[in-house]
Amino acid sequence: MNVKPLWAFATLAALAMTTLTAHAKYNGEDRGRPVMPTQTHAAWQTECGGCHLAFPPGLLPAASWKKVMTGLDKHFGTDASLPAAQTQAITDYLVKHASNRWSANTAPLKITDSEWFKSKHRAGEIDPAVWKRESVKSASNCLACHGDADKGDFDEDNVRIPK
Numbered sequence: 260m261n262v263k264p265l266w267a268f269a270t271l272a273a274l275a276m277t278t279l280t281a282h283a284k285y286n287g288e289d290r291g292r293p294v295m296p297t298q299t300h301a302a303w304q305t306e307c308g309g310c311h312l313a314f315p316p317g318l319l320p321a322a323s324w325k326k327v328m329t330g331l332d333k334h335f336g337t338d339a340s341l342p343a344a345q346t347q348a349i350t351d352y353l354v355k356h357a358s359n360r361w362s363a364n365t366a367p368l369k370i371t372d373s374e375w376f377k378s379k380h381r382a383g384e385i386d387p388a389v390w391k392r393e394s395v396k397s398a399s400n401c402l403a404c405h406g407d408a409d410k411g412d413f414d415e416d417n418v419r420i421p422k
């Protein structure tokens with residue numbers, strides 16, 4: 260007679276553990292899903308896709324995008340500043356579609372500095388020498404290995420590390 264409640268308790272405890280573990284993943288620095296919204300944005304595509312991939316909004320939390328967008332005049336050693344109206348429109352787009360799974364109180368400027376990124380690209384998975392290859396050059400160069408990154412496709416099954 261006591262078996263059923265005990266079993267139910269064990270199930271609940273297991274569920275609670277799963278939830279806790281899920282929240283602790285990447286120390287709470289997790290990307291949203293899907294990382295690329297179905298809604299496109301012309302100015303974002305043109306202005307943020309000129310020097311590198313127009314990074315999908317769901318890869319960073321809203322606070323990161325706000326930081327990136329308020330510092331465009333000093334953007335990783337370049338001046339990427341835009342007229343105020345355009346800056347505002349792009350910020351709104353990025354913030355609206357930012358990661359919805361980021362529970363940490365952090366806002367890295369770089370995707371490549373985030374815990375989820377470091378975890379997915381750790382040395383055990385990718386030989387550190389790969390990052391220095393002429394075909395890769397920088398960890399920011401997502402397209403080198405994720406050929407459909409511009410469509411928001413980062414599926415592990417579609418990764419091809421170039422020679």
Ligand code: HEC
Nearest residue numbers: 306307309310314335337338339368369370371372397399
């Ligand atoms: C004038 C060129 C230029 C433009 C325009 C530009 N960026 Fe960048 N961006 C860079 C450079 C250079 C880096 C550093 C890349 C590296 O470290 O290899 C960078 C890096 C980044 C990173 C960090 C990437 C990482 O390593 O995680 C983000 C996020 C980013 N840019 C967002 C934007 C957004 C949003 C816009 C549009 C408002 C934009 N960029 C427009 C040059 C540019």
Ligand code: HEC
Nearest residue numbers: 370379384389395398399400401403404413414415418420
């Ligand atoms: C040198 C090649 C390389 C570059 C450059 C690279 N990645 Fe990856 N990425 C990989 C590999 C390999 C994996 C699969 C790791 C594994 O098996 O766990 C991966 C996994 C991922 C995943 C997880 C996919 C999944 O199915 O869970 C995401 C998201 C991702 N990368 C995003 C990015 C972003 C964003 C950039 C650029 C800022 C980037 N990657 C740059 C090689 C690369």
